[in-house]
Amino acid sequence: MKEIEFKEVDQVGGDTLDVISNANKFNRWTYDTIRPFCKGKILEIGSGVGNISQFFLEDGAPILLSDIRKGYCSELKHKFQAYPNLEGVELIDLVDPAFDEKFKNLLGTFDTLFSLNVVEHIYDDNLAIHNAKKLLKKGGRLIILVPSYQFLFNGLDKELDHYRRYNKKTLSALFDKNDLKIINKQYFNFMGIFAWFISGKLQRNETIPEGQMGLYNALVPIFKIIDHIVFRAAGLSTIVVGEKK
Template sequence: MDSKHSLTDSLNKISNLQNYNSWIYENIKKGISGRVLEIGCGIGNITDFILKDSQEVCASDIDDSYLKYACKKYKGNKKVKVTKIDIIKPGNKIAKGKYDTAVMLNVLEHIKDEKKAVVNVKNALVKNGKFVILVPAMKSIYGEMDKALGHYKRYNKTELKELLEKNGFKILDIFYLNFAGIIGWYFSGRILKKSCIPDNQAKFFDRYILSFTKPCERLIKPPAGQSIVAIAQKV
C-alpha cells in the first residue's frame, strides 16, 4: 500500500473516532482564534471543531481528492474557504500577515524541508499570531506505519522547541499527548509491521482506552506520548 492510500485509509478511520477527535481539539483549543489557516485539512476531521472558535477558516491541503471532499462538505458555509496550498511553495495563494492562527496537525512530519515550512507559516501570521502544531513523537516507535504514511521522522520536545524558536516563534506551551497510544503504535508498526492503523484497534482505543486516558492526562501531563502538541507565538 502506497503512502497516499495508507494516509487516506487512516483519515477515513480517524473521521469515525469522535472521542479521539474531540480530545485532540480539547488540547489545542486555547490556541485557536480569529482568522485561521489550517494547513493539511485532509477530509476535515478537525476543521469542524475549529469552525466553532474562529472567525473564518482557510482549509488548505495539497491533495486534490481531499480538497474536492472538503469543497463538497463545506459548500455554502461562508466561514470556510477551501484552497490548495503547498506550504513549502505557497506562492500568491497565502497572504503575508493575514492570519491570527495557523493550525498544522500531523503534517510537518511529511515535509522534508521543515524549516522552510515553519518560516512560511510565520510569514502568514499577523504580529503575535499563534501557531498550533501537533507532530508524532517518540523516535523509538518509528516503524512500518510511519513509512507507509510518508513520515520522514518522529519528534521529541527539545527538537520541536528548537525548530520553532530558531525560526521566529516563542513557545507558549508544549507537551506530550497520548501516553497509551505509544503501545498500540509500537505493537502495530514495529512488531506486526502493519502499514495502517488496524480498524478494530482504533475503535477499541476510541471507545475504551480514551475513557481512562483523557481524565488522567487532564490532571497530569505524561512524560512521553504518541504525539507532541506545541502552541507558539510569532515574535
C-alpha cells in the same frame, strides 16, 4: 532539495484518514487540546478530509481550510460548503519554491495557523515552519502537532511517508530557529505510545486497523484521565505553540 512527490491519490493516507474520521471521541479530544490556543481568523494547513476542521466549523470559528492535494480540497469544499464561517479552501504547499508569490494574498493575514500531523511528511521542516510564520499576523499563533519519539518509527510511519518523529526538544528547536516565542509545549495521548508500538512494531501493521482504532476511540475518556495523571510528561504526539514576535 529532497521532497516527497505528493501523489493525487494517496491510498494509505486516505485509508488512515477514513479510519480516524470514525474516531469521534479521539478527534474531539484532539480539538479540545488545541482549541484554547486558537484565536481570531484561523488557517488549517493539511485539512485532509476535515476530521478536526469540522469541530472548528461547528464552533463558528472563521477558518480557511487547505491541503496539498486537489482531491482533498474538492472533498472539503463539498463537505463543508453550507457553513457560513468557512472562509474557503485553498491548495497550499508550505515548501512551494514560489511560496511568497503564489500565496502573497495570504501573507500576514491569520491570527492562528495550526497543522496536525503534517510537518513529519516534509523533508525541509525548517522551511515549512519559516513559511508558516509568514502567513501569521504579528502576535499570531502557530500550533504544530507531530508524532513523538524516533524510537517508535516503524512500518506505519514508512507507509505514511513520514521522514521523522519528534520530541519537545527537537520541535521547539524549529520554533527557536524561526524566532517564534514558545508559549506552550506538551505531549499528548500517553496510551497511544503503547498502541503504536504494538500495532507497528510487534504486529507489523502497515495501516491502522479499523477495529483497533474503534476500541481505542471507545477508551478515550479513560486515556484523557491518564494524560492528566502523568502530567503530559510523555505522549504519542508532540505539540508546540508559538507566537510571531
